[in-house]
Amino acid sequence: MAEKLICVIGVTGNQGGSVARRFLKDPHFRVRGLTRDNASDASQKLVGEGVEMVIADLDDVESLKVAFKGANVIFSVTNYWEPFFRPDYRAKAEELGITCRKYAYDVEYRQGKNIADAAATVVDTLDVNGFLVSTLSHAAKCSNGTYKELYHYDAKADIFPGYVREKYPSLAAKASWIQTGYFNTSHRLLPGSYFVKVCQDPFTPPPHSLHHQSNSTNVQFVQLADDSIQMQLPTVPSKPQPHLAVAEDMGNFTYAVYQMPPGNNYMAAGTFCSWSDWITTWGKVSGSTISYNQVDPETMITASGDRQFGIEVTDMFCYSSDPGYDGGMELLTAEDLRKVSYLLGAIGEV
Numbered sequence: 001m002a003e004k005l006i007c008v009i010g011v012t013g014n015q016g017g018s019v020a021r022r023f024l025k026d027p028h029f030r031v032r033g034l035t036r037d038n039a040s041d042a043s044q045k046l047v048g049e050g051v052e053m054v055i056a057d058l059d060d061v062e063s064l065k066v067a068f069k070g071a072n073v074i075f076s077v078t079n080y081w082e083p084f085f086r087p088d089y090r091a092k093a094e095e096l097g098i099t100c101r102k103y104a105y106d107v108e109y110r111q112g113k114n115i116a117d118a119a120a121t122v123v124d125t126l127d128v129n130g131f132l133v134s135t136l137s138h139a140a141k142c143s144n145g146t147y148k149e150l151y152h153y154d155a156k157a158d159i160f161p162g163y164v165r166e167k168y169p170s171l172a173a174k175a176s177w178i179q180t181g182y183f184n185t186s187h188r189l190l191p192g193s194y195f196v197k198v199c200q201d202p203f204t205p206p207p208h209s210l211h212h213q214s215n216s217t218n219v220q221f222v223q224l225a226d227d228s229i230q231m232q233l234p235t236v237p238s239k240p241q242p243h244l245a246v247a248e249d250m251g252n253f254t255y256a257v258y259q260m261p262p263g264n265n266y267m268a269a270g271t272f273c274s275w276s277d278w279i280t281t282w283g284k285v286s287g288s289t290i291s292y293n294q295v296d297p298e299t300m301i302t303a304s305g306d307r308q309f310g311i312e313v314t315d316m317f318c319y320s321s322d323p324g325y326d327g328g329m330e331l332l333t334a335e336d337l338r339k340v341s342y343l344l345g346a347i348g349e350v
């Protein structure tokens with residue numbers, strides 16, 4: 001029997017799933033996954049892979065305390081976006097007279113607080129670097145107030161590390177704060193929205209297939225009159241951005257972080273390049289004519305269809321120009337982890 005236990009929040013999702021699968025490869029670990037529905041296909045698949053699935057709800061702090069019992073490591077993630085896809089949450093926001101963006105902030109903040117409150121009850125069993133937290137930079141603070149309503153950033157950062165440092169210093173002393181780059185899957189959040197023309201991903205040439213919808217990873221762009229494709233975002237074309245293949249790399253990154261001393265801030269990303277470089281490379285790989293165009297924020301908001309969603313992501317893309325996606329913070333990267341890996345022995349694939 002493996003002697004260590006990691007409890008993984010969001011295990012049926014992108015980040016948690018990746019983390020669970022990486023720790024499963026370590027024979028010293030058994031993996032407990034938290035879910036609201038342990039009969040779902042995703043849950044059942046994880047059971048088949050060796051994960052102990054337990055029911056817990058981020059809105060129910062008592063269920064989290066039970067789920068965390070005996071944990072040596074906790075991986076924490078919160079999902080800002082769920083209220084946008086739930087009619088009951090939309091209705092609640094309307095009833096309260098607040099935007100869905102603000103309502104989603106309140107939900108994410110509350111759930112983050114519950115995680116921290118429950119994790120604090122098992123702080124004694126946690127390893128020295130046993131609280132591994134997915135978060136983002138604090139936009140309001142890092143932009144000196146320019147972005148006061150970048151809710152999906154600040155809901156995370158207000159708790160992780162804000163609330164934890166203030167309320168639970170001993171838990172904060174065992175924590176690592178992991179910011180995550182742009183996921184390679186983000187375009188699936190709102191299909192048909194903030195990119196306009198459906199085209200096939202670059203890894204399935206030939207170029208003429210750009211005009212057909214792929215069944216797998218669709219990416220959407222604007223098709224220009226000359227038939228070329230243009231990526232349109234409000235981010236300056238020159239600023240490097242962190243990009244993360246979340247399902248493939250989040251687990252490796254988090255596993256490496258676990259082996260470091262606690263207290264550090266990280267950026268989980270496989271690549272740092274501007275959106276312009278990113279899309280130019282994509283064009284080369286796919287043999288397509290693709291360009292990048294910085295558009296004004298309102299163009300992107302309008303193209304988003306859902307105005308509230310549009311404002312939230314447009315603010316993020318603008319913030320990514322200045323002060324930067326990471327808020328201009330000094331963060332450790334995969335490259336840094338590779339440099340020190342000799343100190344730690346086999347670190348796995350970072």
Ligand SMILES: NC(=O)c1ccc[n+]([C@@H]2O[C@H](COP(=O)([O-])OP(=O)(O)OC[C@H]3O[C@@H](n4cnc5c(N)ncnc54)[C@H](OP(=O)(O)O)[C@@H]3O)[C@@H](O)[C@H]2O)c1
Binds near residue numbers: 010011057082180183
């Ligand atoms: N897309 C990007 O480029 C990007 C970049 C950086 C950060 N992020 C952040 O990533 C976060 C989402 O992470 P993800 O993509 O890994 O999530 P995801 O794939 O959307 O999955 C959400 C996970 O959260 C769990 N969950 C949600 N509400 C829950 C609740 N009340 N109780 C228990 N579990 C709950 C779900 O579990 P069950 O449904 O099984 O209960 C599921 O496992 C967002 O906050 C977003 O801001 C995204």
